[in-house]
Amino acid sequence: MRDAVRQATLAELVDHGYPGLTVERVAERSGVHKTTVYRRWGNVEGLISDALELAKDEPWPVPDTGSIEGDLRGIVQLVRSGFADPELGPVSSAFVAAAVQNAEAARALHEFFMARHEQSAEVVRRAVARGELPDVVDVREVIRVAVAPVYYRLFVAHEPVSERDADRAADAALAAARAGVL
Amino acid sequence: MRDAVRQATLAELVDHGYPGLTVERVAERSGVHKTTVYRRWGNVEGLISDALELAKDEPWPVPDTGSIEGDLRGIVQLVRSGFADPELGPVSSAFVAAAVQNAEAARALHEFFMARHEQSAEVVRRAVARGELPDVVDVREVIRVAVAPVYYRLFVAHEPVSERDADRAADAALAAARAGVL
Known part of the structure; x- marks a missing residue:
């Protein structure tokens, strides 16, 4: 699930840029329920930090x-x-x-x-x-x-x-x- | 007038960033009529280009x-x-x-x-x-x-x-x- 949300965050960032990034869109794109994304990542900043955190270990x-x-x-x-x-x-x-x-x-x-x-x-x-x-x-x-x-x-x-x-x-x-x- | 619009563009950029920059706000802040700003600068990109054009000659x-x-x-x-x-x-x-x-x-x-x-x-x-x-x-x-x-x-x-x-x-x-x- 973490990877699905991360991939969706990256794809949304590329498609719409930072100003267009929303938890709703990432949830929809990743197939993970919106409430789960909100609970676990909090907000847009949480999504970006987590995606970069994963990139750091690549x-x-x-x-x-x-x-x-x-x-x-x-x-x-x-x-x-x-x-x-x-x-x-x-x-x-x-x-x-x-x-x-x-x-x-x-x-x-x-x-x-x-x-x-x-x-x-x-x-x-x-x-x-x-x-x-x-x-x-x-x-x-x-x-x-x-x-x-x-x-x-x-x-x-x-x-x-x-x-x-x-x-x-x-x-x-x-x-x-x-x-x-x- | 050009300088007033430029100063307003810079101030709006600083206050609201690129996503928050609008011709309406720049017009209001500069005291120049909205239709004039639209006619002469076209859009947000025109405002930024012109402000940078002026900066180039500083x-x-x-x-x-x-x-x-x-x-x-x-x-x-x-x-x-x-x-x-x-x-x-x-x-x-x-x-x-x-x-x-x-x-x-x-x-x-x-x-x-x-x-x-x-x-x-x-x-x-x-x-x-x-x-x-x-x-x-x-x-x-x-x-x-x-x-x-x-x-x-x-x-x-x-x-x-x-x-x-x-x-x-x-x-x-x-x-x-x-x-x-x-």
């Missing part, structure tokens, strides 16, 4: 190419291709959009990204262990700086993101880490 | 500290302090939020950022002229990479942005530019 295939350059590029390309994916892209975009409109959704998305940064930072830790980067490096900041230009293009400047743009963002974060800035 | 104090390090840090601090400003911050945030909900607002915000990138790139051009950076550098990309982590924290990961975070983002872009990555 496998995120952290690359392991043997070099920090390959791994960082791999992570940024995963972000780029995820948003370009016809199924996944609209769902992820709907989360970003919901979070700028609602504080509860923002908190849930924050938690999601903290988990994602922590998972992804593994590639930086491995690079430190291999002696590719200084051990004073801020492992999560390398991830933030690497992915930020992709999100900036997509959700702020509203520009397309090419594969080359993504590689360049990864390379820039790596150059900064090597220079001791991060 | 003076943007591109720093000139004598060094690329100081100039880039200055630009990123301007972005950070702008969003932290109690008057300006909510307006700028409302634009970002409107653009993820509406394609017309996204186009207007895109134009705004293209103009802002172009203005800000002047600091990179001056650095090239002074011999601080290689002349093959992508001047606009240096700006994007410098400001992106601030926007990423604010609108995607929903994290606070400290002055140090902003300086570090500027320094990271500069290190990447010096390394020949940008």
